[in-house]
Amino acid sequence: MDLDRALTISAAGMTAQSSRLRVVAENLANQDATGTAPGAEPYRRKTVTFERHLDRATQIETVRPGRVSTAPGEFPERYEPSHPAANERGYVRTPNVDSLIEVMDMREAQRSYSANLSVLETTRSMLQRAIDSLRA
Template structure:
């Protein structure tokens, strides 16, 4: 495989995982964000979908972010009639963000990012050694 292609594929993987880490951080930061008015919907968990993309310039396939969407499902509710976002029955909708799931997504994204970084560093080292051999 061409070393330039390996660098591009690794960089694409790092960019995709970086986006995923950003979305996970947003989810964690908003896990307690409720609606601002009675009965209003709170923050909805965001998700990242990946797709296989063809780089026409090099003829390689690499991962890319396909879209950033929202997780479906009902919002958990808890009883707090004094909360400004409580509905007439006293229940407040809370975000559908589960900290455990977010932390697991974060660790997976970190590991994928790290693996791509290792490939990038190894490829760069191979290029450096090839240039030194040509001197």
């Protein structure tokens, strides 16, 4: 049963990190999405939180993606008087997405996903060896 628990926990971790990667991809895709009218708010960076989840039937505590929320903070401004969203001074508010932070978040999520995948593959291999030894 401990191997079953390991499979459940690592699969939940992979699901959580997949959700995080989707949010990072959305942020990177919208890092240049400004408003279309003067004073319009540009794209606001999103973040995902994780929450602990206890499966009462199996007594396994896992992680799962929580709420996706927007990051607080000011929008950087860029001088571009010909832009449709430029204010009276010629500045356009740009998204609060920093590509360096997003890439670091992506790398961290990839490494965590990969670690959970390794646990899953190792556990599966151990189960297969146990089945093979029972057949012999």
